[in-house]
Amino acid sequence: MEIIWIAVAYVLGLGASYFGLPPLVGYLIGGFVLGGWGISGGPVIHTITELGVLLLLFGIGLKLDLKSLLQWEVLGIGATHLIALGIGFTLLFLTAKIAQSPALFLSLGLAFSSTVFAAKVLEEKGELGAFHGRLAIGILILQDLVAVGMLVAAENGALSLWTPIFLLCTPLLRLPLKQALTWSGHSELLLLYGLLVALGGAHTFQALGLGTELGALVAGMLLADHSRSEELSKTLWGLKEAFLVGFFLQIGLEGLPNLQDSKWLLPLIIFLPLKAVLYFFLGTLFGLRARTAFLTSLALFSYSEFLLIAAAVGAKNGILPSTWLPSLALLVTISFIIAAPLSRASHTLFAYFERWLVRFERQVPHPDEEPQNVGQAKWLIVGMGRTGTAAYDLLTQRHQRALGLDSDLVIVRQHLEEKRRVVYGDAEDPNLLEKISVNSLVGVILGMPDLEAKLRLSKDLRQNGFQGMLAAMSFYPEEDAKLYENGINLIFHPFNEAGERLAERALAEANSITLKPLPLNPMEKAPIRPPP
Template sequence: MDALWLALAFLLGLLFRHWGFPPLVGYLAAGFMLNAFGQQGSELLDQTAHAGVLLLLFSVGLKLRLKSLIRPEVWGGGLLHLAISGAVLGLGLSVVLGLPSGQALLLAITLGFSSTVLAAKALEEKVELRAFHGRLAIGILIIQDLAALGLMALAGAGAPSPWALLILGLPLLRPLVTKLLDWSGHDELLVLYGLALALVVGGQGFEYLGLSSELGALLLGALLAGHPRAVELSKALWALKEVLLVGFFLQIGLLHPPSLVTVAGALLFTLLLPLKAALFFFILVWFRLRARTAFLTALALTSYSEFALIAAKIMVHNGQLAADWLVLLAITVALSFIVAAPLNRFAHAIYERLESRLARFERSDRHPDEQPVSLGSTQILILGMGHAGAAAYDFLKKRQHLLTHHRVLMVSGVDSDVGKVERHVHEGRRVVYADAEDPGFWHRLKLEGLRAVILAMPDPEAKHIATQQLRRHGFQGLIGAISHHPEEEAALRAAGADMTFLAFNEVGVGLAEHIWEALEDRSHPVGKVAV
């Protein structure tokens, strides 16, 4: 039976991806379809789903910068949204449905939470976890998780164990944890070490202390954030995490068979999602963020959280809610996923259409991270300073000696990952923080003197947007883009790119060139001709 579930999840995931939706929408549909045929979840599926969620949050933690949580727009924005949405929706539930005020408030606050799983996965797929809006969204989600601990106690889950105070000493374990990571090598021991930290220490360890296992997995990942091998560990766990997460989305659809009344109630709550997004948008703009950042962050948080199901289970178990509420919330969460997934997929295109309307809400004084970018006398601009971008930067800087002293080749890099920018600046490269997918970036950028642009970002949509924006703003120079799949090349050239290079092909060509040069160097001293 589990094999049938996997086959159905694969087929529907493939179908929905063909239609332009994320595969997770297909996995949700598979769960609903199995539910309609009378199938029920199993203990194995529950364990699989839970493990997938923990690995996802552990991976998010690996890319987290904890100091970002102390920013006012993170803790202030997160808590202010919960307070306003909880008060307004709680009043509505109490007046319209006649729920006791305490229960109505608890239920309203749970609906104020956004899905960490959906937001993290959507941001990860677009390689935006470390972009400014991605870090902001994840930070707000962590604030929500911390607030959830108190809510669990109020809902009757019980207070954390007194031993929970031990987590305050978690940073003291960092030297040991990082040393074990160094000793784990690059093969199966690395994967096992990641599983042990996420599922055993973070998951079961935090549950033993009366805390959220999800929060534990995230904090254990954050303990390794910034380590040189954190990215390698994240990549090693990637495939396993993706497979296990299928169980989570199947589980949502398999929870309970719905009735017409519960479906109608779920649809009503789903219709409130735009109001939830709007509240996030206006709160973040009030914190001096630009309209684009506020919009993308709000869209990433436009969903209902799986935590609503956990809180509802507790309240149903305590007799505070009727069992139908659990079914209603399960459908609500699933519908919010179906609505939010495609919205996040096309978030940048949606903002471009709404930019003129949303930008009018910006404040005149800007957030420090949203200040205009100056590139000076840059002649070659590299967008995306990962491995490929850094290699291109170093190659171009070394070629300066071929130019006369009358011409100086000025190369600059741009990246939306603050950590990368700091590292490159420390290593002597001229790199600035900016998001090339932001239309506002191109409005503020002076293109005079710029002769060529290299697009080295990993996300195809980001390269497509950057190419369009360059041509739209009158750039006549060369645009070269790195692509990872042949189908990307046609789209980039149609958008205005002059040349595209398949990454793996160029790696092979580059290695062959080095081998050829080495053979020539060895053959010439003895008078042989290189072949």
Template sequence: MPEALWISFAFALGLLVKGVGLPPLVGYLAAGFLLSGLSAVTGLAIEATDALGHIAHLGVLLLLFTVGLKLKLKSIVSPEVIGGSLLHFAITCVIFAPGLYLLMDLSWQTALMLAIALSFSSTVLAAKVLESKRELRAFHGRVAIGILIMQDLIALVVMSLAAGQTPSQWALIVFGLPLLRPLLFRLLDASGHDELLVLLGLLLALVLGGYGFESVGLSSELGALIFGAILANHPRSQELSKSLWSVKEMFLVGFFLQIGIGGLPDQQSLIFAIVAALVLPLKGLLFFFLLLAFRLRARSGFLSSLALTNYSEFGLIVASVALPDWLVPLAISVAISFVISAPLNRFAHAIFERYAAGLSRFEGQKHHPDEQPLSVGNTRVLIMGMGRTGTAAYDWVAKHETDLMGLDSDPAKALKHQEQGRNVVFADAEDASFWHGLHMPAVHSVILSLGDIEGKLIAARMLRKLGFRGYIVAHTMYPDEAHQIREAGANEAYLTMDETGVALASHIIHRAEPSPD
């Protein structure tokens, strides 16, 4: 059975490369090439069947659907994200396309499509690297993810144009899809947290988005992305994305296997991949200087650029539509870039610290508003995280203490609090550069009301590392997390629902006795 060989080789090679610190998809590509070589040597009929092709296509649709779920305007509407991604795309195409045309004797169309494919960076690798270091919410992490989302949108436009599909008159229905948002929100609320949630994601991504758009002459990839984007602002959009993660990853294994089984690389493919690897540092340097041009500090620009210094699986998806003959050389280029990028990103902070003096010379005099150094002055009580809990804590403390300050990692939220009269400034507790510049001589108490457990753990550890000996208190939903927060350095971590019950009961105990009337 070919399916048994696919699964066995994919698992073995994926486990092998994971053991040396590389993304498993490098192993999946290698498994495909190994199966192709085995077929050539033994004469066994090991080829990409229709079933594998369908699995690969479903993986691409699910990938685009999950990208759509993250497509929030606030994550991409910033000068450094929009400007950085568009300028990098344009400059890369302007440089790479003529170079490929002249050096490889290609047609202009092929050279341009190859340049476009090489301009993208890997969403999968960057997201996994940043997540493993708990830096997805840090400033440089948000910049990198925003640029990746912009690149994904560009890739989708290129794929739609390359496919050359002619829409039917029914395609106009697409403009009415936003009207379905309330219905889709209700379906998402009603789906619970188990298998119905996964089935809803599959229904929207594969049936309505994929097959539905194909039926009216539109790109199925566009349909998957649009249905994901419709749900992006729902509070449970990320839960839906996580529930589909394993299904999407499993189907994408088929996509990478299909590329490898398609044929062994020839000499031209290997030369192309080696040249692509040699020019890979230029891609990172271009990102670095573009981000500095948008007033980022050298540290943030370097960390964001290093996360983007690789070639993308989206380039392979574009090539599968527009350049099927170039899938193998592009696949090898992507694999080699992962081999280079993954170890570098693992030691990104240490690399920057070593070369900080030289890299910082390229900084501009005026920094990005998100990157201003922070001193809390005479603040005595510091509240980290100004969501509903942090805001309630701030307002209560303000009745007894005038020297207090709130910090939040969302600049828009910080500005809104300022407009409402609260002393709140931007600061990202998960960003190492924030702690390097923190000066808090008068603070005696810190309330950790950050939204996720990792932020609270990082804040507690860094406060103690900086020598803070005051009182640190936090809240959490689960007893095991409360234990972790105390271990990280907090004096106390209270359970949110327990504290809610105590607060409700206090209203009864302390209220005035009602009059007989």
């Protein structure tokens, strides 16, 4: 049975990719196809789904900085949006003669945005660490905390007596967990360690009445500032991606509602853009630039999987009629299908609507303000990850004036602490090159991994008259032609050229070594040479 839903997911995911949509849209449709054929996922797909969601949230936790969660923008936008939509939906349902308890329960659920969807899309675009990515994830975590409270209330259960004690002691786990991560090496033990911590955190929080999702997230956050957290995230990446297919399939397997039960579908779909509009205006109200507010609102442009989880718990406990479940499953699916292409094209859409959107910006200092010039720098390195940092250090060692640019404020702060000249800036911001003059630069090195970002920035640089050296990484041969067409002068293939560089250095070192004569074997009267 498993081979059937894997095959359907692959074929429809491939079809979605062919039309420029994320594969997850194909997985969602595949779930409805399987449900129409009468095929159920069974316990296998349920287990895979649970593991996928937990690994995703654990991965988010690995990338989170606690300071970013306590930002005024996160708390202000997240709480205001949740309250405003909760009140609005509640009044709508009460007007439609729905009882108070189910109306309130549904309203809070509909106010949530999808953590799984937003994290997946942001990760695919390499924007989890960007300012708007961290803002979106911070708002989603705030919503997840409210969702956990809803689930506890729906179950009519109380938190364990040990819960407050454990929460107070949670920071004490950081040191032993970090030490164990250091001991785990770089092979299969690292993978097992990640699974152990993610599932251990999930089940511990479940036992305390706090929910598995929150437990996996907190477990990741405890390791977020470890030097090998990124390596752990990459090790778990493939496993998480495969398991998340089950999550999207299972939404569709909930089945289609009948005509009578689907009467709320159209009104709730119409209200979906209002969620994004409210996010945008709240963002500008709290001092964000229009671009950041717009990108954040599109990342949160969906209904949440927590709506389905909460609805199932509510139906089980008599708070909500069970007839709502298929309608809500279809609603969440439709919201994903609408949000996927919008999120994928978010930068292009902002460029198109920019002249109207910037009118809503407040004339205040923006926390996401970008640089106005490059100073006396001769080289600009865009993307200060490992590659960008290595390029920056080599240039400065050779007495070249370099400036780093990164869209992750946490990374910017880390580099500033290490005395590097690095400023905040988003390479996909169409206004970036209008704010800074690049004509004084000798060259620009594009160190970010995302192909679309490299193509867009290189094209913009050439259109703005930049004539200097433009270098970038290429991970796949099929990317080379696109990069050259957009003005790249030099392409570096990290996987191939790392070996070539190693061989060059080995030859250089070998030529500089004076070889000593080997001792003779007294029996054979010939040099004793090491085995090949």
